[in-house]
Amino acid sequence: MSTHDEFPLSEAPQHARKGFMPIAMVLFSFTFFTGTMFAGGKLGMAFDFTDMLWIAAIGNSLLALYAAALALIASRSGLNTVLMGRFCFGESGSRLSDFLLGFAELGWYAWGTATVAIVLVKILGLASDFTVPLMVLFGLGFSLTAIVGFKGLDLLSRVSVPLMFVLLVVSMVIATRQAGGLSGLLAVVPHESMTFSAAVTMVFGTFASGATQATNWTRLSRSGRVAVAASVVSFLVGNGLMVVAGAWCAMVYQQADIVEVMILQGLSFAAVVMLCLNLWTIQGPTIYNVAAASCHLLRSERRRTATLVAAAVGIVLAIGGMYEMLIPFLVLLGSIIPPVGGVIMADFWYRHRGQYPTLASVRLPRYNLLGLLAYAAGALLACLSPWVAPLVGIATSALCYIVLLQLSGRRQALATEAAQ
Template sequence: MNAHDESPLTETPESQRKGFVPIALVLFSFTFFTGTMFAGGKIGVAFNFIDILWITAIGNFLLALYAASLGLISARSGLNTVLMGRFCFGNLGSKLSDFLLGFAELGWFAWGTATLAISLAKIIHLPEAWNMPLMVLFGLGFSVTALIGFKGLEYLSRVSIPMMFLLLLGSIYLATKEVGGWVGLNSVKPTESLTFATAITMVFGTFASGATQITNWTRMAKSSRIAVWACLVSFVIGNGLMVLAGAWMAIVYQQPDIVEVLILQGLSVAAIIMLCLNLWTIQGPTIYNVSAAACHLVRSERRKTMVLISAVLGIILAVLGMYEFLIPFLLLLGAIIPPLGGVIIADYWVRYKGKYPRLNDAVLPNFNWIGLAAYTVGAVCAYTSPWIAPIVGIAVAFTVYAVLNSLFPLKQLAMKEAVE
């Protein structure tokens, strides 16, 4: 196997393990996503500023804990989410998680590709006919860093993260000054309505699928402590800042898009830089995630080939209009993706007592019906819940798996002695 394919079907070897800074940089680049600001914008026009701070803090803290829980397991085991799926769903049943996670990340990739093409065309006043060629160009361009692998993502992050952070803080400062400081922010009245639970679901849902697939990088951490802290810091600060910034801009300008805001502030060049850097840093990890799920779905080691195939599919979705479906897509992901993580966490701690066997040393059934049943119940409960859907999905899936596993333990005994 090519070493640069980064072990898509096996445990991550020690030679590929990384320290805190490389892992955190890639996770920061993953969470610094302008799409998250749109969710923040919806929250910004529906609540007062104090409530927005609480929603952002609670939503991102819960999201960070969820990501860190999976990050810890992946660092210990060296496995990513789709490989863990073999233990809790079975050899063939794990294709469910492959499909769901691939679909989620492919949707994000299509949305980001369309967003960059459409937004850039607007900024530099290109005819609408340019949108499709730009989608093709950017979709293929985004795949370059994913083809290089972790190193490509890390090097891009070292340049993009500090620059985006400074641009974002500068824009927030100008917005706060324009609205009249803290007094002005607190005096703006909500113009729309959302329930508190829906708002937290949107915050959690912005990266529910991303947090579930954070294991593609945390499995490369040298220790579980590095993985946990990288998740906590990147999600609380990175994702939290993007949600809060979107809400902030919506309060001041009734516009959550940082690119549009920078243009309103007379910073068009900065807007173009922010747009390109931001989407490039998220699109590389996103299509990398799709390729990881695709490799496991078809049991192929050819990750780079899967990157290119996934990029083409993402471009097609972008051309077909994925740009218009962000909020419904977020709410759907908030219901159907987190229960996967709930089942994985329960399987690891309840059934395997905090230690997986080596993947090649276990005889696994084609279908683990307990895991599949737990996921189904969790996803249905999350989708129909009036409360915080992602939290409901994780909690229900975890509980159902633990209960069924205690009732039918013999049906879950699928181990053998280590293969010589």
């Protein structure tokens, strides 16, 4: 790519831009995530077939629109989310987004690392003493693809995404036959309960952090149209399929764990292959995102070193019990991550009129208190809201930022008039 190691601290230049297929394939590999199927399984246990489809459609449509909105800004500016954060949060204040996004992706990395180790021990009948060594092995192994960079992610996605798609379809067909066809699925009565808003929040939360950080790749898009199209297709179809597949199978087998479902279907070997290949596919982009946030946090160009350090921290979290924290983690992400995107969108379109200056040409304040206050308001209301938390967070943070900019502009105008 570049001697600057994929431009972690600057705009992506035009010569590094790519077309629809490379961007879409990397994003597809990003959204084809086993963890999303676990979350979908929770929907299948709590809602009937029709309601589950509606929730999946609404949640993933909102997620795709959010990802596309940030992708358009990324393509126009050549910046990823943590670099955009400099404009709306300030040079030092942007470390808030570095920390939040790095924390979110590191949590996912730890969960994925723990999951593959725990499930392999279970499926292969290994002694429990193998769990921690496997976490260390996979935690380091997963990081290798990210160290290679975009080319490594693109190559792996072209193999894993088609295989994952075929396996999902086969599993859903077997589940449908087991249920007695579509009529059998429609007759399934849910055994657990969940509110509509919590369900949509969970669907959005499965990839709230991913949608916010997908700008690491959409900024490499050749045009805004490519960025938007790749984001909508990959998040709506990719993430949507994972949610629906997980829920679909959970309704039949009353089991939210998709790996356990495949074992019940006689697909034990396929389950092992799917888990390893799928998690390897997603863990690469995940730790890549952590490294990008870390580079910006430390103002360092050493992405490969940051990747290895982040992987080590992820292994520690995996050993510490991240596997058990998936659903609370998703709900938290659905509340605290989307307000970051809300402030960025308001800053780009309202304050900068759709055109950032280059980072090298502008001197930014250390802290943009208006952006930080707007984020805090959005995150707080999202956490407290009984409605769909991600939407509340995005709308509140964007609206608060615009109002604060207006009030600040009026105050400056009055001060100027008084001075005259």
